[in-house]
Amino acid sequence: MRKRLIVLSLFVFIGLPILGAAVIAIAAAFAWPQLPPLNSITDYRPHIPLRVYTADGVLIGEFGEERRTFVAVRNIPDNLKFAILSAEDDHFFEHKGVDLSGLGRAILSNLTGGSKQGGSTITMQVARNFYLSREKTITRKLYEILLSMKIEQSLTKEQILEVYINQIYLGQRAYGFASAAQTYFGKTLDKLSVAETAMLAGLPKAPSRYNPVVNLTRATERQHYVLRRMHELGHIDDQTLEIALKEPLHVLNSKTATQAPTPALHAEFVAEMARQLAYEQFKDSVYTNGVQVITTITAHDQEAAYAALRKGLLDYERRHGYRGAEGHVDISNVKSDTDESLEELIEPFADLDEMRAGIVLEASRKSLRVYLRGGEIAEITGDAMRYPAPMLADNAPQQKRVEPGSVIRVAKGAKGWTVIQPPEVESGFISVDPHNGAVRALVGGFDFNRNKFNHVTMAWRQPGSSFKPFIYSAAIDKGYTPGSIIDDAPISFPADATGSQAWSPSNDDGRYDGPISMRTALVKSKNVVAIRVLQAITPAYGQDYVTSRFGFDPAKNPPYLTLALGSGGVTPWQMASAYATFANGGYRIYPYIVKEIRDANGNVIAKANPVEAGTNSAKRVLDPRNAFLMDLMLHDVVRRGTAAKAMTLGRRDLAGKTGTTNDFVDAWFCGYQPSLVGITWVGYDQPRKLGAGEFGAQLALPIWMDYMRVALKDTPEQFMAMPPGLIEVKPSVEREGPDYIYEEHLPHDDTPPDVSQSVPAASEPVAE
Numbered sequence: 001m002r003k004r005l006i007v008l009s010l011f012v013f014i015g016l017p018i019l020g021a022a023v024i025a026i027a028a029a030f031a032w033p034q035l036p037p038l039n040s041i042t043d044y045r046p047h048i049p050l051r052v053y054t055a056d057g058v059l060i061g062e063f064g065e066e067r068r069t070f071v072a073v074r075n076i077p078d079n080l081k082f083a084i085l086s087a088e089d090d091h092f093f094e095h096k097g098v099d100l101s102g103l104g105r106a107i108l109s110n111l112t113g114g115s116k117q118g119g120s121t122i123t124m125q126v127a128r129n130f131y132l133s134r135e136k137t138i139t140r141k142l143y144e145i146l147l148s149m150k151i152e153q154s155l156t157k158e159q160i161l162e163v164y165i166n167q168i169y170l171g172q173r174a175y176g177f178a179s180a181a182q183t184y185f186g187k188t189l190d191k192l193s194v195a196e197t198a199m200l201a202g203l204p205k206a207p208s209r210y211n212p213v214v215n216l217t218r219a220t221e222r223q224h225y226v227l228r229r230m231h232e233l234g235h236i237d238d239q240t241l242e243i244a245l246k247e248p249l250h251v252l253n254s255k256t257a258t259q260a261p262t263p264a265l266h267a268e269f270v271a272e273m274a275r276q277l278a279y280e281q282f283k284d285s286v287y288t289n290g291v292q293v294i295t296t297i298t299a300h301d302q303e304a305a306y307a308a309l310r311k312g313l314l315d316y317e318r319r320h321g322y323r324g325a326e327g328h329v330d331i332s333n334v335k336s337d338t339d340e341s342l343e344e345l346i347e348p349f350a351d352l353d354e355m356r357a358g359i360v361l362e363a364s365r366k367s368l369r370v371y372l373r374g375g376e377i378a379e380i381t382g383d384a385m386r387y388p389a390p391m392l393a394d395n396a397p398q399q400k401r402v403e404p405g406s407v408i409r410v411a412k413g414a415k416g417w418t419v420i421q422p423p424e425v426e427s428g429f430i431s432v433d434p435h436n437g438a439v440r441a442l443v444g445g446f447d448f449n450r451n452k453f454n455h456v457t458m459a460w461r462q463p464g465s466s467f468k469p470f471i472y473s474a475a476i477d478k479g480y481t482p483g484s485i486i487d488d489a490p491i492s493f494p495a496d497a498t499g500s501q502a503w504s505p506s507n508d509d510g511r512y513d514g515p516i517s518m519r520t521a522l523v524k525s526k527n528v529v530a531i532r533v534l535q536a537i538t539p540a541y542g543q544d545y546v547t548s549r550f551g552f553d554p555a556k557n558p559p560y561l562t563l564a565l566g567s568g569g570v571t572p573w574q575m576a577s578a579y580a581t582f583a584n585g586g587y588r589i590y591p592y593i594v595k596e597i598r599d600a601n602g603n604v605i606a607k608a609n610p611v612e613a614g615t616n617s618a619k620r621v622l623d624p625r626n627a628f629l630m631d632l633m634l635h636d637v638v639r640r641g642t643a644a645k646a647m648t649l650g651r652r653d654l655a656g657k658t659g660t661t662n663d664f665v666d667a668w669f670c671g672y673q674p675s676l677v678g679i680t681w682v683g684y685d686q687p688r689k690l691g692a693g694e695f696g697a698q699l700a701l702p703i704w705m706d707y708m709r710v711a712l713k714d715t716p717e718q719f720m721a722m723p724p725g726l727i728e729v730k731p732s733v734e735r736e737g738p739d740y741i742y743e744e745h746l747p748h749d750d751t752p753p754d755v756s757q758s759v760p761a762a763s764e765p766v767a768e
Helices: 002-034 078-088 100-111 122-131 138-154 157-167 177-185 194-201 216-232 238-246 268-287 299-319 341-346 464-477 518-523 527-537 539-550 561-565 572-583 624-640 644-649 701-711
Strands: 050-053 059-063 292-295 356-363 367-372 377-381 406-413 416-420 426-432 439-443 485-488 514-517 594-598 604-607 655-660 666-673 676-683 726-729 739-742
Touching: 050 268, 059 268, 078 122, 078 157, 078 194, 078 216, 122 138, 122 157, 157 177, 177 194, 194 216, 194 238, 216 238, 268 292, 268 439, 268 594, 299 426, 299 439, 299 676, 299 701, 341 356, 341 367, 356 377, 367 406, 377 406, 377 416, 426 572, 426 701, 439 701, 464 518, 464 527, 464 539, 464 561, 464 572, 464 624, 464 655, 464 666, 485 518, 485 527, 514 518, 518 527, 518 624, 527 539, 527 561, 539 561, 539 572, 572 624, 572 655, 572 666, 572 676, 624 644, 624 655, 624 726, 624 739, 644 701, 666 701, 676 701
Parallel strands: 050 292
Antiparallel strands: 050 059, 292 594, 356 367, 356 406, 367 377, 406 416, 426 439, 426 676, 485 514, 594 604, 655 666, 666 676, 726 739
16 A cells, blocks of 8 residues: 555656646647637736725725725735745745646645645636636646746736735635735734734635634634744744734634724715715726725714714613513523524624624523623623613513513623613714815714615705794895894784684794894794794795705795794705805805715826805805804804703804704704804604604704714814994893894884784694
């Protein structure tokens, strides 16, 4: 037996190379003319996905079948080259495309029942990846060998290695080592450790088998093999080998990684908007040509907006009680906390950022023990048990009861683990630069992966009292002043006057203050006063004013008295543009999300050309005096009105208006500082009550405040200068401060404008 093995070995290592060379020579004579041209390699243009970035260079989105980042061979770290060559082809710089000795070893291993090997060199792998299938036939192998020889004649070794490093598939939709480094470790190639480099170098052999996300243990075994090969070949010394073998790997998205990575910036709604805009211009090629879209958002602002919106909705959820388990699984056959079946059971329930899905192992009114993806156990005790307590009671609904086998959500905070639940309520937030419309932050909903509907751009909702400033702006152009006195008293319209049914609008709190100034009416969000003002200037004028000056859709905001209460339809995107007009002194600006588009080489191929407030490019839609007076009134709302809570930010330059629709269906806060406008909306996708007391000031304003607290840090206070053409007049109410009127509107007596004119109303009103 031993003699036969020696003979076989001599044949493989001596006879086979001679025979192989002869076979290759004969095959080459017949097949060489039939080989395909090498244009796709010699003129290598890899498929590079569409990438979307913030204005300050943070990647927020990648679209394309192949994740790839091209890196020139001169920029490839030596450690990576050594690791690849050690794992795949240590004679790469010596052979001419085919390593006959390596091929012989593979054949011997296959014939003697060893591990299956292909004996492919790096050049042969390049040939296979570009031109051949993976079928295991002699014919395919011969073509692979011949193509490798042709490639070696056409490219230098460095060029071949460059193609290989950028083209090879490495799992998780990552093509090329630069993309794999980002996918698995969130790093660029030059930041990888030797251990991480070896992990990546072990992937080409079998990306699915050695994928560290799928099986970290198996991937580590392969990594250790690569490290030992690097050591044997003299690429790393003893100390480096020892350190690398002991280094714990922190793999992104790994179920068994020892440490979770820093989460990526959440700007999924922005990335999707940018993708759509890029696709409109470049169609399908945008996903392969390496187009880069630079958005207007900044990472700092976006991070603050995302955190503020999620906190606001989760706070709302806690106020309204725990709804119970979101599912149940059978754990009757689970033997212990380490049972592998638990990982399979939790698999269908995806984590939602910090909200981790877990399976309840033990449940009592005093504590919960929960299994989390990756084998971690969350212990919940003490005060943290108050929130889920109702669903631990015996009378809790069976489908929602928390018991062993229940699937719940938990999150870890400063005080330990707590039970949490994904909100059913939704929200949208947008902030813009009021001077040019550049969007600084946009969050279209609680979680993009759960609900891709963009509530900022697509949600048509009633704005409630946040619409009143536009009606008062129209009144100022008709001669009203902040100090104009209007009667805050009950008002009714008979059916024959409304054309539909009798209507008796009321203030939200049911209280009436009698004659008050328009300024105070806005501060207290008096519905009746807003209706009387619109009645005086006429709904037709009011509709024309708000649509022509602020850009609202006339079809969604018909000329009825209920327009004064925000009964029409708007989007948060539109409200951002409209409130920017107040913030910038009266100019119409248009929010935009894409700053520029670049090709794969970084050349700018498209660029935004926004209008700029105060320049000829922007249309003035408000008299600067109107903008000043509205700014004055909106500051009062924050200083002493429904948005007074915002004064805790410690700034005097904040202005805005709350909004709540009938039956607490929609909650808004629309506000600004002279350099930044922010709009918050909260409501259910299928409109229903948010709950008693859930006003805009309670629900939407805190989200706005949490964002502005971060976004305006270190921004000095700014105030609008009073424009010429305003005359200071004696205020109707001394404590309200000075009042102003247009110079040309200065009356000859103290008679306020007539507000008794009767005008038909229609449709149902909305509240505060």
